[in-house]
Structures are given as structure tokens and as C-alpha cells.
Amino acid sequence: MLKLAEQCLERVKSTTTKLSKVEVQPAVLEPPKPSYKPGHRRVLSDGGETASPFLPPEIFQRMQIVEAHGARKELTPIEEASRLNQKLKATYEARVARLNPNQAMQKTSLTLSLQRQMMENLIIARARQEAVSFY
Template structure:
């Protein structure tokens, strides 16, 4: 039996990766043929999982989902064929560590594939927000989606923007007798410069996680919502309700996207750790 080396190109995102694969000259691609070529099933499964990770990281979710399923299918067929064709003694000669790592790899691929299905289900069936009265977001704090993240100076900085706007409004009302309750959408230069300085300082300290990024974005959306709400006339109740629903939908979408990104990062780290070991 002869072995051939195939050089293929896989396009992931904007990059084109070149992958070398060894395959048997005979068709079928069973486990014994792969072993004759000197490539262990675990190595082939790791290459397939690596391709899935690259698609996942490049935002090609459908292709990544298919690659995860192909990896699971290959591992199950390889182990099944080995168990059916080899004797008990020969099966014991196959390293138990190798079998365990293949099963662990299949479990992680299955977990990631399940997360794609759950994410698609959430995006396809959003909660009916119009069925119940929207919560009074102007009188309550936004949801704290970064409660599990470690406390840092970045969490404190997220509250600077609405506080700065409120302080600026009180200063205008106290100094200008003709000032109304209308809230200006623009900040004074000194406050804006201070926010920019704090933001750049926090960016150099540490890289934010997707959950922390979504939390800051929701804080900005909340501040923008309060500013627009203050400019509405008292009789525009329907428009206030529309603004509340829009804010709630955007914050929920940010949370779902951040959770999916966080799961992808965590899964990739676990898989890389498995490949390194």
C-alpha cells in the first residue's frame, strides 16, 4: 500500500491556510489505512478540530459548525472500527490515553456545536417584550451583566458618563435662570477630554472581555436613552414606550452576542490546551 501526501488550501476569513494531509491511496479512509500511512487517528482528529477553530475564530459560524460535526463523526467511526476489527488484546495495546483524548476532543466539539444551535434558537425566538409592560428603565439601574467579572477601575469608569451628564445639567440649571429641563446631547470639552483620558488609561491596563465590553456599551446606550427621554414632551407617551423597548432589545442583543463570544473564547482556550498537552 502506498501513501500520498496531499497539499490543500483552506480559506478561513481573509487568510488562506495551506494544510498538508497524508491519505491512503485506497478509497474508504478507514482507520487501518490511516495507520499504514503513519498518521494516527488522534492526529487527524486534531487537524480537523484545528480547522473548525479557525473557522470559528474567523466568524464563519456555519462552516465551523459543520467542521465540528465532521470531527465528531470521524472520531466515532475511527473508534468504532477499531473496536470492531481488533481483538481484545490488540485494543488494549492502543494507548488508553489516546482513546481518552479522542473522546474528550469529541465532547468539546459536541459542546461547541450545541452552543451554535442554542444561539441560533435564541436569535430566532426573541422574547415577546410587547406582551408585558416594559420596566421603567429610567428609574432603575441597567442589568449588571459584568457581575461575574473581577472588579477593576474600568467598572467604575462606566458610570462616569451619565454622572457627568447629570452634573452638567445641574450646573446649567443653577447658573442659567432661563434654562429648561432639556438635556444637551453634547458634553463640555473638559468633561469629554477627561472621559477620553480615562478610557485610554483603562485600555492600556488590561484587555476587556466580551462581557465587560457589552456592559460598557449598555451603559452608553442607557445614557443616550435618558438624554432622548428628557427631550420628549410630556404627552409623547407612545414614543417613550418605543424608546424603552428599543433600549431593552439592544441591551439583550448585546448580552447574547457577548455571551456567545465569551463561550467561543473559553472553548478555544480549552481546545488549545488539549492540543498542547
């Protein structure tokens, strides 16, 4: 488990260094069109009318919900396996917490079972990922 965590940290570090090296070209942003009612005015403290650079909270929340639903549908098999493994680990920790200290053999059995299930999930996910990449 520790080796896996170390590998994950190394991958995160390498990914962040790669992303920090990529130059991002600034995009031309158009000012957002006001989506509020015609009778409603947004004013500055000096009384001048202006369009806010931020979206109204209602629209922003709707956009976040739509993005969240889209992200759920587009998970890769490996991401799905990772989430499943997180759930398995949480279940394992709950079961271990309920064990008496003198039940060391059961804890060992649960630990080995968790590791086996997590590895099976990853192997299946990799196979699915390779199958998807062929299409």
C-alpha cells in the same frame, strides 16, 4: 431592569464575601530604588537622608496610564457589552428627557427598543465569551 439590578447587587455581595474569605499572604516588598537625579536629596525634617516609600508623581502617573491602556485591551466581551449598554442607556435618557410629556407612546417605544438592544448585546457577548473560552 429592577430584577437585573437586584441580580447585580447579589453577585457583587457574593463576590465580596468570597474575596474577603480568601487569605492574602503578604508579599516580600523590596524598597523602591530612587529614580531621582543624583544631585537631588530627599531629607527628613531632622536632616537625615532617606528614600521615600512612594514613587515620584511622574512615574506613578506613567504607571497608571500604562495600566489603563492595558485594562482597555483586555476587556472581556461581557465587559465590552456592559460599557456599550451604559452608553445606550445614557443616549436613551437624553432622548427621553427631550420628549414632551404627551409623547408617552414614543417613550414606551424607546424603552422597549433600549431593552431589546441591551439584551441583544448581552446575548452576543455571552456567545463571544463562550467562543473565546473554547480556545
